[in-house]
Amino acid sequence: MITLENVSKAYGQHVALASTTLAFAARRTTALIGPSGCGKSTLLRLIVGLIRPNSGRVLVDGEALGRDNLNRVRHRIGYVIQDGGLFPHLTAGQNVMLLARHLQRPAEWISSRVRQLVDLMRMPAGLLERFPGDLSGGQRQRVSLMRALMLDPPILLMDEPFGALDPITRFELQEELKRIFAELHKTVVLVTHDMNEAAHFGDSIVLLREGRVVQAGTLEDLLRRPAEDYVRDFVRAQRTTLPPEAQ
Amino acid sequence: MMQRVLVLLLLLPGLCAGQGTVDVGSKRFTESYILGEIVAQTVRHAGEAAAVHHQGMGNTGIVFAALKSGSIAVYPEYTGTIAFELLRRPTAANIDELNRELAPHGLAVAVPLGFSNTYGLAMREERAAALGVTSIADLTAHPDLKLGLSQEFLNRKDGWPALRQAYRLPFTAPRGLDHGLAYEALAAQQIDVIDVYSTDAKLDKYRLRVLADDRGFFPAYDAVLLYRRELPARFPRSWAALQALEGRISTRQMIALNAQVELSGVPFAEAAGRFLAEAHGQRGEAASGQRPFLGMLFGADFWRLTGEHLLLVFASLALSAAVGVPLGVWAERSPRTGYWILAAVGVLQTIPSLALLAFLITLMGTIGTAPALVALFLYALLPIVRNTLSGLADIGASLRESAQALGLSSWARLWEVELPLASRSILAGIKTSAVINVGTATVAAFIGAGGYGERIVAGLAVHDNAMLLAGAIPAALLALLIQWVFDALDRWAIPGGLQRRDG
The missing domain is CATH 3.40.50.300 (P-loop containing nucleotide triphosphate hydrolases)
Known part of the structure; x- marks a missing residue:
């Protein structure tokens, strides 16, 4: 609330x-x-x-x-903006995992959470290896939403x-x-x-x-x-x- | 007991330095190089101490600062320079007077070498002989002679106007011309009398007669040794050998020595060695003739100079990056402080390198690598600070806010997001500094820090273009090499997502 x-x-x-x-x-x-x-x-x-x-x-x-x-x-709180706000120097996957890694969540926890999100977003395989500059606008917004949802915020x-x-x-x-x-x-x-x-x-x-x-x-x-x-x-x-x- | 400890403590530095080294300095012109080398070789020959010749150190101010700080123990100087420039006296002085005034600084002069290097007037030998002119006073009888004087001499208060008055010379409007051209004009018989330095190498080449200054108009610039007062006590045998040089170098011999180096291309160490060999049967050093250019380029000192140069460039660069990047971050975080940071590093950049080096020598009390590193460090700051600042400032607001909204700590935002995003700009700044440093580091040779500058400085001083190029070419190649290395480093250090995409 x-x-x-x-x-x-x-x-x-x-x-x-x-x-x-x-x-x-x-x-x-x-x-x-x-x-x-x-x-x-x-x-x-x-x-x-x-x-x-x-x-x-x-x-x-x-x-x-x-x-x-x-x-x-x-x-x-997860926060998504118009152009996605993805960091161009990190791959899509690194963008998604950045905060969880910063908070030192265990590696297994991070990878299983990413798998959940990939399923949820119906994300094509291999997309997370790409840099934001190589993604389409729609893909960028999905990745941005994944990043926002990483810690499962309410x-x-x-x-x-x-x-x-x-x-x-x-x-x-x-x-x-x-x-x-x-x-x-x-x-x-x-x-x-x-x-x-x-x-x-x-x-x-x-x-x-x-x-x-x-x-x-x-x-x-x-x-x-x-x-x-x-x-x-x-x-x-x-x-x-x-x-x-x-x- | 206490007293004994004190005495021991006082003696300790002396004892440690007992087997030590006599550091000899010289200034950046042929004669000083040769004399410095004569002093160094004489000390070595005495067999009591090693001698290091710190060649061609910047200007009078730098050598004097090095002497006062103890970085060198002795160097050849002229009484006139000591009186007017170092002690700022209004008039000339003899050695006793100079010693009285130098004593408070812990310095002294001694060992007049036997010649004076002062202003003088010179004529072609034949012409002077034909007219029977031997002294300046004799000129009054020949008002039809044409004078060609350097602009400096014409315009100095203690130059031509005063000389003309002192001797009541009948010439009204002498021609002003470049010093280098004056010799040619004299040889071509376009003019009859020129002003010269009394030990100029070209006096011999053009067969000139220096006219006697019978009224003692020109102050004496007698060549002497300026040294630290403790030198004779610390190295008595070396000092005795140096004292034996008193009166041993005549004006004629000095002219010949200058001519060997400047006109015949004999290395100055060899010229000094030959002189000592003739003077007292001492074996000379460095017996090589003129070397081919490639031999000079990759001479025995090549790797030492390369190592010194790389050390100067990269040690100072590492320091600059370690300080400059945080300063740039600070400047970006707080614009008010940033204004002052940029102003300060900008002002540093405008200080002439020799002035900065002279100041650092006084401040740090030493010559050589340490002050050179500090100077290079200071010069390298501006590009790094400015590029860090602009790299950070160019990050878009939406990326900045995305990092904030994620809930990253400010440290993580800087480290994980902002610095990587600014990395291209920061690296470009470091690259600029590195390339500039390669060039600036050549100046460090003025204060005995070595590097390729040593050849450039020596080449400039003894008018040896091959020597100069043997220093300038590797420095230029090193700058190119560093540029390439950094371009390669870009691909490795800049995150993949930020790499330039061609096509």
Whole structure:
């Protein structure tokens, strides 16, 4: 369970996130959605401690993020970003194992965990020997997800994980991830600007605008009981232009 | 009891050094090389101590610093230089006066060798004989003579203007011309009188007469031995042999010795050996004639010089990398400190190498490898610090944050992620430093640290281009070799995922 209590973040005059109180349900997938610059990535970065709030506090499983527990809390969080963030000097496998090796997990534990993840991700053999530069965009995101899942963290944060993929790869990976999330029952927070993606994954959806939470609820809530006109506008703007039979 | 221990302690250094070595210095010009060699060979011949000749050490400041620090015990110097440059007196002084002022430094002068190397005016022998000119004063009777003087002499306050006044010379506008050309112009009879150094090798070649300075206008630059006061007591027999050199080298002999080395290409050690053999039947050293270039290039000293050069380059480089990479990391972590770190290593780079070496000799109280290593270490810092900093700064924010978000400790982030990602840039910095070091290390020969620079310095000093090239060519090849080795090292040391992919 992730909780934000009156958390705000500003860069100089620019308010990235106004004072926000929000809870993310455990073992559920929450989609953070909104236009660019609405503060959704800022929120994710606050949770993983890449930036510190100007006020308020972030609690992960009841534990407030501070200097001394930061890395310990991070080990309970997997974090995946748009371009994967894989280290180019390490092979895919070394990227996946880096943290576990740093924490001096036994070699047998590491290799058996990697095998589990390879099975889970249905990863072709030999791929882990390659450097990130030799992988396709979709493969990079899978490896990045494997790295995030290595320690089997209860929380998974994903910042536009499909943003850099072509439509076909994106579609395949979305299906794949939906299956994996259902299998793993993790607390997932997924940042996206695509309403369909949010609807596809999100048990609940949080809509942000200009650093402020506009509405938090299920897709049903947003469609039937929009908190403001903006919610309706946002949903309508994302409507597909294809005729219904094509969907 | 206590007193005995004290006496023993005081004697100990002397006792240990008893079988020791007399370190002889010399400056970077032919005459100093020859005289230094004469001193060293004389000491060796006395059979009491070994003698090491630290040849061609930088400039007056460096040799003097080496003498004061005890790195050398004796070197040939001129009374005028001691008075004006070392003691900063306004006027010349005789040996007794110099000794009074040198005593507080623990130094002394003695053994006037018998000649003076000062400014003088010279004419072609035949012309002077025809006109009956033997002294500067005689020139007043020949106002039609054409003078060609070096710019330096023309413009020094104690040069031409003062000389003209002292002798009331009738010449108004002498021509200023390059010192090297003056001899040719004189030989071609375009001019009649030039200024010279009184022991110049070319005086013989062009058959010139140096005019007597009958009014004593030019201060005496008498050649003497400048030494540490403890030398005579520590090595009495060697000292006695050196004292026997007093008055043994006439101006004419010195000119001939300079000419042998500069004009006939005789190695200076051999010229010195021949002189001593003639002077007192002492057997000379180094009896080889002019050597072919390849013989010189791969001479007996080749591997020693190579070893010394490699030691200078790589020991200082290792030190620079060990200090420079952490400094670069520090500079990247804290930009305010980084600004000062970069400013400091940048300023170091602008200090002329000879000035830095002279300063380090004074600071460390020794010459040779140690101050040379420190100087090279300091010069090698800038490329390493700067490339470490820029390599780290170029790492993208998303990679940096990925490492943080993983929960790696800051040490692990640096070691596992940031330094490997910056490795190409860091290695390039180390490579730059290595190649620069190969060049800079040749300067270390000025302070007796050896290496290929020894040949370059000697070649420069005695106008021997073959000798100079025998030092410069291996240094250049070594720089190329190091470049190749580092390129190969790149492939090995830079992580596979960061290797350049061609096609």
